[in-house]
Amino acid sequence: MRLVLFVIALALALRAYEWVTHDYRMPWTPLSLAAPIGPFTTRKIDALADDTPLCHGLLEAASIGYSPLPPVSASPDCGYDNGVTLTRDQPQSIAYNPAAKTSCPMAVSLVLWEKQIVNAAAVRHLGTTVEQVVTFGSYSCRRIGNGKTGNYSEHAQANAIDIAAFRLADGRTVSVAGHWNANDERSRFLKEVRDGACELFATTLSPDYNKAHSDHLHFDQARRGGSRYCR
Template sequence: MAGAAFLGWREYQRLLREEPQLFPWTPLDLADPIGSFTDDKLAALTTDAPRCRALLEAAETGDAPAPAIASDTPQCGYDDGMRLGAANGDRLDYGDTITACPVAAALTLWEREIVQPAAARHLGTSVVRIRTLGSYSCRRLYGRADGAWSAHATADAIDISGFELADGRTLTLTDSWNGTPEEAAFLREVRDGACTLFRTTLSPDYNAAHADHFHFDMASGRTAGWSICR
C-alpha cells in the first residue's frame, strides 16, 4: 500500500508539473491548454485586473491597457479595459476594439486552441481577422428600458459577426451559419469551444437577436462551474 501511495503521489506531481490545467487549485497560465477549470479561473480575473494584465503581457498578445471609462450610470463603465492587439503581438486583428481584461484573456485561448485549429481542419486555411460588433455599451439586456444590465455595460462582453481568412474569404454568421458543410462545421466548433471559456456563449441557435453574431461574455457573479451555452 505504501508503494502504491508513493507511485500515486509521483503521478500527481507529474501531472501537476506537466498538465496544471487539470486542477482547480493551480494558477491560470495562458500558455497552458484549456482544462476543465479554465473558465472558472478566467472568471476569477474579473476581480483581479493586475493579475489579468500580467497574464496577457506574459502571453505577448500585444494588448494594451486602455483608459478607464467612468459613467454617471453606476452599472456602466470599466477600469480594466484592454485594447486588443494595440501593439505588435500574437493577437488576431479585431480592429479598434476594447474589452474588459478577462474577455481579452479568454479570447487569447479561444484563438489559439479553438479558432485556428478549427480553421485548418474545416477550411484549410487560417483566420487573420475577427469582425466584431463591439464590446462596451452602457445598456440593459436587449436595450430594454428596465431589467438586468448587459455585460456590455462593463465591456465584459464582445459580439463577433465574422471571420476573415488568409485565403481571402470572409465568413459571416449571417451568410455562413447555414452555408457550406465546412463553413457550418467551423462556426459551430468555434461556438462550442467558446463555451469552455466564457460564462455566456450565445449563437444563432439561441434566438433571432443573435442571428448575425456570437455573444461571448465573462459576466461576474456566477458561481463556479455555471455557464450558458446556446
C-alpha cells in the same frame, strides 16, 4: 527487496505530487495561456476580475500585446476600471475590427479562444487561418436587448463582445448571418468556434438561441461561479 519497493513507491509518490500540484486540470493550478482549456478554466478567469495586475501578468507572460484603457464611469451601471485593448502586433495574431476594447478577463478569454479554438477550426474546415475577426463591438452602456427597462447587459461593463464574421488568410469572409445554416464547411467552422467558446465564456449565444442573435455570436463573462450557458 524492501529498499526497491520503497524507491518505487517514492517515485510514484513524487510523480503523483507533480501531477496534483501542476496539472492544468486541477482547480488550484494557476491559469496559463499556454495550457490547454481545463474543467476549471472559467473559474480561474472569473478570479481575474478581482486581480487586474494578475490578469495583465498573464498577457505579458504569454507575450500578448495589449494596452490598458483609462477607467470609464458613465453611470452606476456602466463603465469599467480594468479595460484593455489587444494590440495584435505579435506574429500570427488575429486582429479585431473594430479593435476589441474589453475587460481584461474577456481579453484573456478571447486569447485562449483564438489560440486553441479558432485557427485550429479554420485549418480543419477551411484549409486556412483567420486573419481578422469582425465584431459588432464590445463596450456599450445599454440594457439587455437594448431595452428601455430591465437589467444592464454585460456589454455595459466591457464584459462582452459580439462576433459577426471572420476574414480568412485566403481572402474569403465567413459570416454568421450568411453561413450559419449553409450546411457546408463554413457552417461547420462557425459551429465549432461557437462550441469551443462554450468552454471559455460564461455565456455563449448564437443563431440557435433566438432571432436577435441571427447575425452574430455573443460571448460574455457574467460572473456565475464558473457555470456556463451555451446555445
